[in-house]
Amino acid sequence: MKMEEFIKAVEGRLQHLKSYSTRKSQELYFELLLEYYQAINKAKQEGKPLALVGVFSPKEIFYAMDIVPLDASFHLTYVGFIGGCEVFKDYLEAAAGYGLPIETCSIHRILIGMVIKEAISPPDFIVGTSHACDGEIKAFETLTDLCQCPDYFLDHPYRADAEGVEYYKREMEGLIQFLEEKTSQKFDFNKLKEVVELSKQATDLYRQINEMRKAVPAPMGSGEFFGILLLYNILVGTPGLVKYFEILRNEIKEQLEKGPTLDRENFRVVFLYSFPFYAMEFFEWMEQEYGVVDVMELMSTFGYTEEEMEPSSPLDTLAKKSFYQPLVSPIVGSTDNFVITALRIARDYRADAAFFGTHIGCKEACATVRIVKDTLRRELGIPTYVIDHDPLVPSVTPPDVIKTKFEGFIEMLEDLKLEQEQ
Amino acid sequence: MIVAGIDMGSLTTKVVILEGNNILAHHIHILISSKEGVIDAQKAIDGALRDAGLSFDLIQYIVSTGFDRKSVAFANKQRTEASCLAKGAHWLFPSARTVIDVGAETSTTLKLNEKGVVEDIQGNDKCAAGAGIFLDAMAELMQLSIEDFSRLSLNAKEKAKITNTCVVFAESEVISHIHKKPSVPKNDIIAGIHESIVERIIGLSARIGINKDVVLTGGVAKNIGFVKALEEKMGMKVSVPDEPQIVAALGAALIAQSYVSPRE
Numbered sequence: 247m248k249m250e251e252f253i254k255a256v257e258g259r260l261q262h263l264k265s266y267s268t269r270k271s272q273e274l275y276f277e278l279l280l281e282y283y284q285a286i287n288k289a290k291q292e293g294k295p296l297a298l299v300g301v302f303s304p305k306e307i308f309y310a311m312d313i314v315p316l317d318a319s320f321h322l323t324y325v326g327f328i329g330g331c332e333v334f335k336d337y338l339e340a341a342a343g344y345g346l347p348i349e350t351c352s353i354h355r356i357l358i359g360m361v362i363k364e365a366i367s368p369p370d371f372i373v374g375t376s377h378a379c380d381g382e383i384k385a386f387e388t389l390t391d392l393c394q395c396p397d398y399f400l401d402h403p404y405r406a407d408a409e410g411v412e413y414y415k416r417e418m419e420g421l422i423q424f425l426e427e428k429t430s431q432k433f434d435f436n437k438l439k440e441v442v443e444l445s446k447q448a449t450d451l452y453r454q455i456n457e458m459r460k461a462v463p464a465p466m467g468s469g470e471f472f473g474i475l476l477l478y479n480i481l482v483g484t485p486g487l488v489k490y491f492e493i494l495r496n497e498i499k500e501q502l503e504k505g506p507t508l509d510r511e512n513f514r515v516v517f518l519y520s521f522p523f524y525a526m527e528f529f530e531w532m533e534q535e536y537g538v539v540d541v542m543e544l545m546s547t548f549g550y551t552e553e554e555m556e557p558s559s560p561l562d563t564l565a566k567k568s569f570y571q572p573l574v575s576p577i578v579g580s581t582d583n584f585v586i587t588a589l590r591i592a593r594d595y596r597a598d599a600a601f602f603g604t605h606i607g608c609k610e611a612c613a614t615v616r617i618v619k620d621t622l623r624r625e626l627g628i629p630t631y632v633i634d635h636d637p638l639v640p641s642v643t644p645p646d647v648i649k650t651k652f653e654g655f656i657e658m659l660e661d662l663k664l665e666q667e668q
Numbered sequence: 669m670i671v672a673g674i675d676m677g678s679l680t681t682k683v684v685i686l687e688g689n690n691i692l693a694h695h696i697h698i699l700i701s702s703k704e705g706v707i708d709a710q711k712a713i714d715g716a717l718r719d720a721g722l723s724f725d726l727i728q729y730i731v732s733t734g735f736d737r738k739s740v741a742f743a744n745k746q747r748t749e750a751s752c753l754a755k756g757a758h759w760l761f762p763s764a765r766t767v768i769d770v771g772a773e774t775s776t777t778l779k780l781n782e783k784g785v786v787e788d789i790q791g792n793d794k795c796a797a798g799a800g801i802f803l804d805a806m807a808e809l810m811q812l813s814i815e816d817f818s819r820l821s822l823n824a825k826e827k828a829k830i831t832n833t834c835v836v837f838a839e840s841e842v843i844s845h846i847h848k849k850p851s852v853p854k855n856d857i858i859a860g861i862h863e864s865i866v867e868r869i870i871g872l873s874a875r876i877g878i879n880k881d882v883v884l885t886g887g888v889a890k891n892i893g894f895v896k897a898l899e900e901k902m903g904m905k906v907s908v909p910d911e912p913q914i915v916a917a918l919g920a921a922l923i924a925q926s927y928v929s930p931r932e
Contacts, residue, residue, distance in 0.1 A: 615875070616875060619875070619876075623788075629788055631789070632875065650735060650748070651789075651791050653748045654748035654750035654751070654776075654791075655750075655789055657747060657748050657750060657751045657786075658751070658788075658789055661751065662785060662786075665781075665785050
């Protein structure tokens with residue numbers, strides 16, 4: 247799916263939503279997404295550089311230089327969401343033809359396949375990070391080789407201490423120098439402060455929304471919360487994202503006053519790590535068929551800190567955020583971060599169970615499965631359902647198989663509840 | 669009160685007809701080409717009724733289970749395999765705390781409490797290497813009936829090393845063992861195959877913990893070579909029902925009983 251085709255698909259989704267959606271935030275979501283992709287598509291025409299960036303990279307630095315960063319991993323996720331994961335078949339074949347074994351993370355294989363098949367325009371430069379994903383470093387180096395373009399890698403430290411923050415700050419200074427060289431533009435720190443102010447506003451709103459989601463029963467159906475994480479990650483530091491979060495926050499607040507949108511809430515479930523993105527209808531299905539509600543996702547969670555962003559010290563605050571921002575906080579550093587975060591959200595969101603999606607190509611979090619499962623059972627007495635899958639390749643675990651297996655788990659929850667009541 | 673449980677598996681449909689604590693009949697229908705679950709279910713229940721000398725209208729309640737359980741239009745209720753396996757295994761072996769079910773295309777491990785309620789579940793990933801179809805493929809490759817394949821490994825002197833990750837890889841390994849000079853004895857190759865699937869299933873079960881007593885169900889439980897390999901690897905005895913394939917159908921029938929006469 248070439249970028250132009252994808253943009254048309256986003257336009258189509260937006261038109262469709264406008265005809266039936268009752269929530270402004272849903273429309274705005276796709277308007278912002280469309281703007282983002284149109285900006286990427288027009289970059290070359292407008293003489294702007296096209297930057298292909300890693301999922302953990304500090305997007306604020308790019309926005310401060312008026313560069314729209316194409317987030318490689320989340321681009322694929324959006325293509326899967328909107329275009330359907332079937333479109334990846336050609337890219338996976340292209341990657342196989344390039345010699346990548348199937349044990350390699352499918353996200354990286356698809357990305358490389360997309361570049362080979364020219365579904366992504368060759369970028370002017372590539373920026374990756376070493377946050378938690380070794381695969382990204384190697385895949386990006388392969389991309390650099392394929393695209394014959396310069397690259398910059400931010401080395402992210404293991405420990406979230408003062409030394410780690412200082413180190414990452416220096417890494418970002420190096421990125422700024424790299425961008426200045428590649429764009430022949432002087433970096434404007436005042437502009438960065440403005441962008442970081444917007445990042446702070448969006449971050450504060452996201453935290454508020456996460457707090458509101460603690461309500462019992464849950465304020466609204468949950469399928470869209472994975473999507474919110476994606477939007478935050480690609481647009482953080484833009485005014486559109488702040489507007490989106492304000493509207494969403496107000497909608498949730500209003501919904502909390504009115505009462506829940508779901509008929510029943512039999513079981514509250516936290517979603518840990520990955521999810522099969524080709525089966526997003528799963529959320530509606532589990533809510534409607536069984537009254538099972540996703541109350542929080544590990545990857546949407548901020549690390550446990552009272553730290554607030556400080557736009558007047560933009561690099562310092564971005565370095566600190568690089569440890570506690572959603573998506574990152576549970577998987578950087580020690581396994582303890584993952585376990586403690588899983589335990590914290592299960593407790594704070596009053597979960598009855600956990601769903602742990604283990605992406606078979608990813609070793610980062612999957613190695614923690616047993617520790618997490620045992621800890622949740624021991625500390626909170628809640629069971630964890632583990633499903634091996636590939637988030638973008640349905641043939642590994644088809645949607646029906648996921649549903650069938652999960653139904654067994656739901657029956658188990660029902661039987662345990664019945665036993666407790668007796 | 670007569671009830672029935674129907675287990676719509678991927679390769680076979682199993683039916684148990686129950687009255688009180690007596691299994692009046694059980695029937696296993698091999699699916700061949702039908703894509704309509706309801707036809708297979710009807711054939712299977714007709715077979716069981718014939719064996720029991722009963723007519724369909726005497727059955728008061730029917731619970732269906734298995735992957736295709738929703739296709740059984742005449743069932744009063746559907747329950748998943750996990751619940752039914754737990755119910756059936758606990759009824760047969762009240763001391764069971766772990767149920768390992770190895771069917772044609774799936775394997776599942778359940779952790780039960782003392783009341784037979786499921787406390788944890790782990791299913792296999794989508795790979796034949798952890799299920800009965802793997803053994804069928806290997807038996808076919810070695811030109812043996814599954815019965816001979818099952819038995820021969822008991823006479824193995826050593827175990828050939830076979831991968832446990834992929835049927836395709838395993839096939840080429842078996843072929844290379846056969847063509848070695850001197851070739852590896854068949855018994856040793858089969859023992860190696862059994863060990864490879866056992867390792868995979870233990871790896872799966874260990875995710876939720878393996879506690880005594882262990883009950884093995886599903887068609888693969890009829891493979892005595894596999895059972896021996898499993899017991900050796902786990903270092904504990906495994907209980908195998910007389911008819912391990914019908915445990916989920918039995919559990920479904922027991923659940924059907926509870927719907928007709930719920931406990932006060």
